[in-house]
Amino acid sequence: MDYVSVISNSFEYTKEALVGKWMDWIILAVLALVQTFTLSLIPLLSGYVVRVLAGKTPAPAVDEWGKLFVDGWKLNIIGFVYMIPALLVFLLLGGLSVIAGMATTDPTAAGAAILGAMAGAFLALLVGLVMAFIALFAVLRFAHTDSIGEAFNFSAILGQIGALGWGTWIIAVIVLVVVALIYGFVVGILSAIPLLGWLIAIFLNAAFAIFYARYLAQIYEAAPASA
Secondary structure, eight states: OOHHHHHHHHHHHHHHHHTTOHHHHHHHHHHHHHHHHTTTSSOHHHHHHHHHHTTOSSOOOSOOHHHHHHHHHHHHHHHHHHHHHHHHHIIIIIIHHHHHHHTOOOHHHHHHHHHHHHHHHHHHHHHHHHHHHHHHHHHHHHHHHTOGGGGGOHHHHHHHHHHHOHHHHHHHHHHHHHHHHHHHHHHHHHHTSTTTHHHHHHHHHHHHHHHHHHHHHHHHHTSOOOO
16 A cells, blocks of 8 residues: 555645635635534534545535535444443443442552553553544445445445455554644644634644545545445
């Protein structure tokens, strides 16, 4: 997998989607602001991201607001469902240890309870990471099929990741995380600009949403589709 080429293509896609199309960029920036302030209860930007994740070229129009809202909420639901295993592990192991620690006055037992809670949290983190890698691919399958049920077609998802290569997929996600960290550092600096910093950040956040969605769409499309 040529990750440099994928990044370059994603950048060009984002540039073509926004540069010279200022009204679309303004609308997406407003959607990013709304989604942030409503804690994703109005996930219109996520709904647009779904269209980009679906591999549509050139970049799709910002329209059909009802579908944007529904697709954004489908994205929320998929993410929440995939995190349930990690939450259960944390509650069952870490939570029970905390309760046990609170119910005893024995320092040794309390120390053991703290260690149990830490172990539960660590295990939940590991489960969460594994599920996150699968969930991200599930979101891409949902976007490409326009079916939320396909996001939970585990045999097809695992088969498709296997066809792409688990190593390829994991490295692809890690590369994206590194790019996101660099982006976050740069935006953090720009955000410190008096008066205009927050506005610049909003516009760049909308652009980065398109960039990462296009990046992931390219990785997904490199894998043979599974039924």
